Amino acid sequence: MNILNYLLGSLFGFSFIWVPIAHALIVILFGFRMISVRRPVAVAIAWFLIVVLFPLIGVSLYILIGERPVGRKLTRKIIRMDKEYAAITEDMRKRYSADKQLLPVEGRALSLLAESKNGSPVIAGNQIELFTSSLEILQLFIDEIGQAKKTLHLEFYIWALGGDADRVCEALIAAAKRGVACKVLLDSLGSKDWFKSDWPHRFRNAGIQVTEALPIQIGRFQFRRADLRLHRKIFVIDNAIVWTGSMNLVDPRTFKQDSGVGEWVDAMVRIEGPVASQFELTFAFDWSVDNPKINHFKAVAPAATPVEGQVLAQEFSSGPVYRDDILYQVLLSAIMDAREELVITTPYFGPDDGLIQGLMAAAGRGVRVTLIVPKLNDSTLVAWSSRSFYADLMSAGVNIAEFHGGLLHTKSLLIDRKVAIFGSVNFDQRSLRLNFEISLIVYNLDFCAKLENLIESYLAQSDLVNRVAWAKRPRWRVLLENAAHLASPLL
Structure with a gap:
């Protein structure tokens, strides 16, 4: 034992007898941290088990991904802009208050809950279509871009390289050159390959504004959790039409073909009508938060005139900082x-x-x-x-x-x-x-x-x-x- 203490002491610079003491101290301090932040019990126990078994690795992982901070500066910005955002959503809830009377009995409680904590209200007068072919959806994206008159706003977790996803890029550049105002907001991690490609440079040269959401900054993990991601899928055309659903901007024929699970199977909806303005509002908020050049949230254009649709719907957004849980x-x-x-x-x-x-x-x-x-x-x-x-x-x-x-x-x-x-x-x-x-x-x-x-x-x-x-x-x-x-x- 003395020889082992000597060897470990030579390696770590202190007597090995201090190792279990240091281990116990780390576990106790971590336990106090778990109590102070009041995590869900299952989450707290899982982290505690990791730290007990692998104290240094566990604490390092917890610092990296254990809590939900997006950084002090970004948190302050979100809180400030959320107050400005609240005034707009309050006006929206007043404007469409009568539409609540059209809700079926089965949906009233759910709708009220979804619009609580500064959420969007239910709105009538929309048309909605369901699409289930990824290649058809990509082609329709290209068609929508070609027909846009004023604005194109895209917000996705992943924009992958190759296939028809590149054709969407080319269509967007062509739209920007004919005067359509284009903004692209992509998650830093999900779209990392896209950001490393030539597309961001080509977009900016064409006049397309590009913002990288939640960039991973080495050395700032203690202030910003690395795995909080922008997972939304939003495509708004002229503040009147919106696409949303599960599909990223990827061609399933080329996306993750080495994963051994086959092609990704997705579905998207196309909504035309006033509910599109709710998605435009969420995009504008996210754009303002993630763009370092913007300090205050600015209102978006008024909602489009309702189309002759019968669909009652509401946008529902969530995130780890605002509208918590x-x-x-x-x-x-x-x-x-x-x-x-x-x-x-x-x-x-x-x-x-x-x-x-x-x-x-x-x-x-x-x-x-x-x-x-x-x-x-x-x-x-x-x-x-x-x-x-x-x-x-x-x-x-x-x-x-x-x-x-x-x-x-x-x-x-x-x-x-x-x-x-x-x-x-x-x-x-x-x-x-x-x-x-x-x-x-x-x-x-x-x-x-x-x-x-x-x-x-x-x-x-x-x-x-x-x-x-x-x-x-x-x-x-x-x-x-x-x-x-x-x-x-x-x-």
């Missing part, structure tokens, strides 16, 4: 409001115990609950962790279908075939608590029927997980799933 509350409320049927499609499934209990309770009271996830996932850890929930869910009567037609990337909730939540939100901790997300809540039977048809097409390409066969899976798989489950609060 509203997304979690809305999803939990949607689950608890279901009376007949609840269908969820998500590529990444990693909820907390509260949402799991909500799904089990819904199934227990007779709601037909169906979860559709991809059979193959580009994240191995997420895949194993997701399967750790299967047994409990199926024991409560939840149906689980694994899609084998590619990586199912569509994110949706269909409640009683009457209300739909559709957008960028995954059913996992990252979307719930870390990312800036966007959704469209639709209160329209025709749209819900179209979404149901899409879901049926997914189910036709899925394998329903058999509860009896699942219980007989090898013990080593159970152990791997349970091990991955320990990390689920952090994924």
Whole structure:
């Protein structure tokens, strides 16, 4: 032991006897930190376990990704602009207050909750179309860009290189050259390859404004969490038409072809009408926050004249700094409001115990609950962790279908075939608590029927997980799933 102490002392510069003391001190101090920030219990226990087992690595990881700061300077800017943003949304809620009377009984509570904490109100008079072919969507993007008259605003997590995604770039440059004001806001991490390419230079030379959202700055991890990401998908044309959904600006024929999961399967909606102004408002807010040259939030143009549409809808945005935990509350409320049927499609499934209990309770009271996830996932850890929930869910009567037609990337909730939540939100901790997300809540039977048809097409390409066969899976798989489950609060 003396020799070991000497060797370790020579290596670390102090007697080895101080190592367990230092270990205990780190754990105690970290425990006080967990108590002071009052994290969710599962998250706190997961982090505490990591720090107990690997103190230096655990503390380093916690400093890097453990909390939810976006940086003091950016936080102050968001708080300041949120006050300016609030005045605009308050006017919007007053302007469209009568539209609340058109809400179906089943959607009233959900709509009020979604517009709370300075959110957008429900608006009538919209037209909405559902598109399910990524290549068709990219071509329609190009067509929309070619027909734009005043403004084109694009906000995406990923703009990938290659294929028809490059054709969208060329179309945008052509639009800027004919006088259309173009702004592009992309996540720094998700679009890192795009930012390293020649496209940003070409865009700026053509007069297109480009902003990099949430850039990762080495040396500032202690002030800004590195994995808080802008995950929204928004494309607004002339403040009158908006596209949103699950699809990034990627060509599925070239995107992540080496991941071994097949092509990404996505869906988008095209909305024409006054609800587009809500998405324009969110884009303008995000643009103002992420653009270092802007210090105050400026109002956007008035909403477009309503089209002859019958769709009642509202934009629903969320993020880790403002409207904190509203997304979690809305999803939990949607689950608890279901009376007949609840269908969820998500590529990444990693909820907390509260949402799991909500799904089990819904199934227990007779709601037909169906979860559709991809059979193959580009994240191995997420895949194993997701399967750790299967047994409990199926024991409560939840149906689980694994899609084998590619990586199912569509994110949706269909409640009683009457209300739909559709957008960028995954059913996992990252979307719930870390990312800036966007959704469209639709209160329209025709749209819900179209979404149901899409879901049926997914189910036709899925394998329903058999509860009896699942219980007989090898013990080593159970152990791997349970091990991955320990990390689920952090994924």
